[in-house]
Amino acid sequence: MEKYKLFDxxxxxxxxxxxxxxxxxxxxxxxxxxxxxxxxxxxxxxxxKLSDRGILQNKDAVVTALVKREDVQxxxxxxxxxxxxxxxxxxxxxxxxxxxxxTEQEAEELKQIIEEAVK
Amino acid sequence: xxxxxxxxxxxxxxxxxxxxxxxGIILVRLLLRKAPKIFSYALWGVVLFRLICPLSFTSAFxxxxxxxxxxxxxAGVLEYVSNDIxxxxxxxxxxxxxxxxxxxxxxxxxxTPIASVNPMQIWMDVFSLIWLAGxxxxxxxxVISYIKIKRQLLTATLVKDNIYESDLIGTAFVFGFIxxxxxxxxxxxxxxxSYILEHERTHIRRRDYLIxxxxxxxxxxxxxxxxxxxxxxxxxxxxxxxxxxxxxQKISQDAKGGYSSSLLSLSVKRTGxxxxxxxxxxxxxxxxRIKNVLNYKKPVFWVVITSVIVLIGATIVLxxxxxxxxxxxxxxxxxxxxxxxxxxxxxSTVITDNAEWVDIIDMIxxxxxxxxPEEYRPxxxxxxxxxxxLTVSAKEQGAAKTYSLMIYHHKDWDVFHGEYEYKLALNxxxxxxKTELWGLPYAECYxxxxxxxxxxxxxxxxxxxxxEASDMNxxxxxxxxxxxxxxxxxxxxxxxxxxxQDYINAHQNEYExxxxxxxxxxxQYMLTQFEAGNAEGLRGQIMMRLCKELLGARNNxxxxxxxxQEWYNALDIRQEIxxxxxxxxxxxxxxxxxxxxxxxxxxxxxxxxxxIIVAPKVFGSCEEEDMLKVFVTTYSAxxxxxxNTLSQEGGSIIPAAITYRKDNNDRYxxxxxxxxxxGSEFGPSVREYCTMPVSGKEIKGLAxxxxxxxxxxxxxxxxxxxxxxxxxxxxxxxxxxLTNSQGEVEFSMSNPNYKP
Numbered sequence: 022m023e024k025y026k027l028f029d030x031x032x033x034x035x036x037x038x039x040x041x042x043x044x045x046x047x048x049x050x051x052x053x054x055x056x057x058x059x060x061x062x063x064x065x066x067x068x069x070k071l072s073d074r075g076i077l078q079n080k081d082a083v084v085t086a087l088v089k090r091e092d093v094q095x096x097x098x099x100x101x102x103x104x105x106x107x108x109x110x111x112x113x114x115x116x117x118x119x120x121x122x123x124t125e126q127e128a129e130e131l132k133q134i135i136e137e138a139v140k
Numbered sequence: 141x142x143x144x145x146x147x148x149x150x151x152x153x154x155x156x157x158x159x160x161x162x163x164g165i166i167l168v169r170l171l172l173r174k175a176p177k178i179f180s181y182a183l184w185g186v187v188l189f190r191l192i193c194p195l196s197f198t199s200a201f202x203x204x205x206x207x208x209x210x211x212x213x214x215a216g217v218l219e220y221v222s223n224d225i226x227x228x229x230x231x232x233x234x235x236x237x238x239x240x241x242x243x244x245x246x247x248x249x250x251x252t253p254i255a256s257v258n259p260m261q262i263w264m265d266v267f268s269l270i271w272l273a274g275x276x277x278x279x280x281x282x283v284i285s286y287i288k289i290k291r292q293l294l295t296a297t298l299v300k301d302n303i304y305e306s307d308l309i310g311t312a313f314v315f316g317f318i319x320x321x322x323x324x325x326x327x328x329x330x331x332x333x334s335y336i337l338e339h340e341r342t343h344i345r346r347r348d349y350l351i352x353x354x355x356x357x358x359x360x361x362x363x364x365x366x367x368x369x370x371x372x373x374x375x376x377x378x379x380x381x382x383x384x385x386x387x388x389q390k391i392s393q394d395a396k397g398g399y400s401s402s403l404l405s406l407s408v409k410r411t412g413x414x415x416x417x418x419x420x421x422x423x424x425x426x427x428x429r430i431k432n433v434l435n436y437k438k439p440v441f442w443v444v445i446t447s448v449i450v451l452i453g454a455t456i457v458l459x460x461x462x463x464x465x466x467x468x469x470x471x472x473x474x475x476x477x478x479x480x481x482x483x484x485x486x487x488s489t490v491i492t493d494n495a496e497w498v499d500i501i502d503m504i505x506x507x508x509x510x511x512x513p514e515e516y517r518p519x520x521x522x523x524x525x526x527x528x529x530l531t532v533s534a535k536e537q538g539a540a541k542t543y544s545l546m547i548y549h550h551k552d553w554d555v556f557h558g559e560y561e562y563k564l565a566l567n568x569x570x571x572x573x574k575t576e577l578w579g580l581p582y583a584e585c586y587x588x589x590x591x592x593x594x595x596x597x598x599x600x601x602x603x604x605x606x607x608e609a610s611d612m613n614x615x616x617x618x619x620x621x622x623x624x625x626x627x628x629x630x631x632x633x634x635x636x637x638x639x640x641q642d643y644i645n646a647h648q649n650e651y652e653x654x655x656x657x658x659x660x661x662x663x664q665y666m667l668t669q670f671e672a673g674n675a676e677g678l679r680g681q682i683m684m685r686l687c688k689e690l691l692g693a694r695n696n697x698x699x700x701x702x703x704x705q706e707w708y709n710a711l712d713i714r715q716e717i718x719x720x721x722x723x724x725x726x727x728x729x730x731x732x733x734x735x736x737x738x739x740x741x742x743x744x745x746x747x748x749x750x751x752i753i754v755a756p757k758v759f760g761s762c763e764e765e766d767m768l769k770v771f772v773t774t775y776s777a778x779x780x781x782x783x784n785t786l787s788q789e790g791g792s793i794i795p796a797a798i799t800y801r802k803d804n805n806d807r808y809x810x811x812x813x814x815x816x817x818x819g820s821e822f823g824p825s826v827r828e829y830c831t832m833p834v835s836g837k838e839i840k841g842l843a844x845x846x847x848x849x850x851x852x853x854x855x856x857x858x859x860x861x862x863x864x865x866x867x868x869x870x871x872x873x874x875x876x877x878l879t880n881s882q883g884e885v886e887f888s889m890s891n892p893n894y895k896p
Contacts (some may be wrong), residue, residue, distance in 0.1 A: 029307035029326045030295035058298025067295060128404060131430055135400050138434040 025076055025093045033057060034067050035093065038077055038086050046082045145261075148268035150194055155365045157204070158190040161458045162371045164203050168454045169374070175447040176439050177382035177432070182451060184355075184375040186458045191358040191368070202462040271364060278360045289315070296323055303337065312336045314349045332402040335395070338387045346386075348379055377425065381432045388436050400430045469501050469543075475533045480657065504532065504543055529656055544656070619661040626650040626658075631678055640681035654686050663690040670708035680704030693780070693787040714782035719751040722867050730761050730770055733808055737798050738774050741813065750780040750789050753867060755860035757853070759845055766802040767811065767833035771795075771842060773849055775856040779864070779878075786878040786887065793853055795846050797829040823847070861887050 027035060037052055038044060044052075046068070053059040059067075068084065071077040076088045165183045172179050190196075293315060296306035302321045305328075312324040322340040324333065343349055355372060362368045384403075388396065403426060439447075474497055532543040630647045637643065644651050654662050666683045669675050675683055684704040688695050694714045697707055721743050724735035738754040754776045761770040777791035795816040800808035817825035823843075830843040868876055868889060878887040885891070 028295070029305070030297050033297050056298065058304060059295070063294045127427065131404050131427060132401075135397055135404065135430065135434065138397065138400075 025074070025088055027071075027076075027093055030057070031067060031071060032093065034064075035071065035076065035086065036090075038084055039090050043083050043085045046079060046084055049084050144272065145264040145268045148264070148271050151271070151361060154191055154194050155362045155368070158187050158362070158371075159365060159367045160204055161190050162187050162367050164454070164458050165371075166374070168450065168458075169378075171450060172447060175443055175450075177378050177385055179447045179451045181375070181378040181382045183454060183458075184371065184378065186455055187368075187371050187375075188355055188358055189459065191362055196459060196461045202460045203457045204462045274363045275360055278363055282356070282360070293323060299324070312340055314340050314343050317350065317353070320344050320349045329405075331398060332405055335387070335391075335399045335402040338391060339383060342383050342386050342390075346383070348383065352376070352379065377428065380425070380429055384429055384433050385436055388433065389438065396433055396436065400433045403430055403433070469504050469532075469534055471497060471501060473534045474501065475535060477533075478531045480529045480531070500530065500532065500545070504545065619658065619665050622653065622658055623662050623665050626653050627679060627682060630682055640678060640685065643678065643682065644685065651686075654690070659690070663687060667708075670705065673705070675704050675708070684708075693782040693785040696783060714785070716749070717781045717783070717873070718749075719781060719867070719871050719873075721752040722754060722863055725866075725870075730768075731756070731758060733768075733800060734758060734770055734772055734774075734798060737810055737813070738772075738776060742776050742778070750778045751867075752776065752778050753860060753864045755856040755863055757849060757856045757859075759842065759849070762832060762839070764832050764834040768800045768802070768808055769833035770798045770800075771830070771846065772798065773846060773853065773856065775853065775860045777860060777864075781868075781873065781876060784875040784877060786876045788878060793850075793856070795826055795850060799833050865889065 034053065034057065037049065037056065041049075041052065046065075049068070050061050050064045053064040054061075068077060068079055072079050076086065076093070078085050078087050165187060168183060169180045172183075292308050293304070293306065296304035296308075299305050302319070304321055304323050305326045306323060307326045309323055309325050312322065312328075314320045315323055322337060322344070324336060324340075328336065355375060359368055359372050384399070388399065391399070477497060477500060530545040532545070534541050534543065626647075629650045630643050634642060634646055658665075663686075666675075666687050669683060670680075670687075681704055684707055691713065694716075696712050696714050697710050699707075699710075702710065721739045722735070723739075724732050726732065734756045735754060738756055739752055742752045742754065754774055756772040756774040759771040759773070761768060763769075773793060773795040775791070775793045778789045780787045780789055797812075797814045798810070799812040799814075801811040803809050814829040815825075816822055826846055827843045830839050830846070831837060832839065864887060874889065876887075876889050877885060880886050
């Protein structure tokens, strides 16, 4: 059977459930506020999403896992928001303004420069 | 809608100022290359200020003073593009750089007298709408992006304090306005993380997360200005680099390598397209930052001191507006105002009331800023006869200055513009004997005339109630002093010459004082000097010339070979022959109405005597219900007759529409008199009244007919002379001649050409 893939945040959330199941959903919200810094609404949104995928279950305000920890895999660090978004500068503008990514060749050059400098 | 082009013009002017400042900062940044980047970063605050705030203080050291800008309005706002550009006859833009102006200005659409709406006005409307649309697009794009990111960051998980991590982001940043949080990608090594967190904390400490969005908002307002995009990019770079430096200062110097490695690894971590973005330019951000970090040395004392001095100097130079070429007069500067008025040949002196000063001060400041085209600029030679002089004594920057506002009358301008018989000049003399002269537009002159008339009227009332004014004797003594002082100065040099004209030429100002300040009183005084035989030699010669000029047409002696005393003995001052105003004796009922109205209108405003002749050209008339509207262009002139010498005292050629209402007895009563207005309003004002009297429907082609005639009005010039001839003949005058200022005969009763 193919493994379920979860994002980092989803995995951390599911881990809280595995560690504490069965858990009352109010208690889960409190735990998520402490450990993840989430708002109540965020917790319920993620819970709903994972329940829809059949990974967790929320029945009568009690949350349990339907999938074992071993069957779940984290996505490789996968930046969906590609770019720094300091302030409110739209993406196309940052690239216009020269904050372009560096190529692998440039990265290699820079690495050498750094090594030279700190020698 | 109407406020939008005004707002856009304000933004445009701020943008132009900010562009100059940005260029200045880019130059100063070169000087500060080796200095800590915080100084370069701070400098951009000046551009930000210029982008947001239209006003600034003035200083003698302003960078903008290098440019040839004379376009500051009273409130310290720089104006390259006037707010009234949509209403100008010939719109012009002042960028301060000659080659740009000469390239831009011919391309600006000019008003043609035919077009009813100024094309520049339409363009300004269009531009301001495009500008607004750009702002709306950019703002909504920013807001949508912000919300998208915010939603993605909801699931970021707490690390500690205000630090969150997420695998949905590729780099670390600060997000949020009120409680900013630091977001870092997951799986950043501990060594990297400590550097990254220190960098982001520094951003928060310095409030960079507020400054950058604010700057971006200013950028959105000025989105049409590419220099501002460049400034924003450079500002962002300076911000990052100075943040890097401040981190290095906090952690140890040896951390340079580690810190720059972190920068590198974080930037490599970013996924997505690795191909170089075609829109990007210059060295990549990270490369420049890494180099800056590696080259960073703790700044030595003298570098910091020098940088501080450069920063303060550059801020003052770039933040301030240039000083006005002419400083503005203020109420606090003025010490006194005195009006010398000579209308109706009676001279009166009035010390004005403080309450009236503000308007006059405004008028003087307007005059000082006014750009009167060369051909309209008065010269001293044209400044007489002067009817009113308002003298304002002021102290400016510790130096006493005397302003004279002079209403004067210039023969060549009389009829030439078909407008006005008075002009206003402003003369300023200071202790250092430097004099400057400006001209004023008609509107100000008219305002001053009204004001003077008001003062004169109230003074006359006072005189009646208080009996004869007691300062008459003083006045006589004053005139004697004025005449004697000025004559002795004129006589003082150039001793070597025996030609009286040389003495006069050498003292033009003193000579003109007789006309400015002396007038009729000076004439009477000098005539008593002749009577007393106190007019010998050079003194007599100069006084004779002055008297001849003051007498004008009243002088009956044409023989130039007489000596001063001989001239006086032969002099028989011509008395003015008073004649009534012109009366129409034709049969045309409409012309009869028009003649009566035009004469009535001119005589009502006539305070200087003489008789009025009018010559209207009737383009047509239309009747609707009980209203009759007549469209005319009237040549109107005022004359005085001395013996057989005519003198034209003023004249005008003005298109107008006259509306009459038929009363119960079937007589036409004047209802409305609409007249073409001056300057750029001329065309629109004529079009405005070319309508039916009741329904207000436009009469097609009429305005164009009036414009065409206005360029060649020979017909009414001839009619005017015909009417003058008829009028003189009817009043029993057999001989009268009018010469123009060049001495050519313009009109003569004996010239058969003018016999109608």
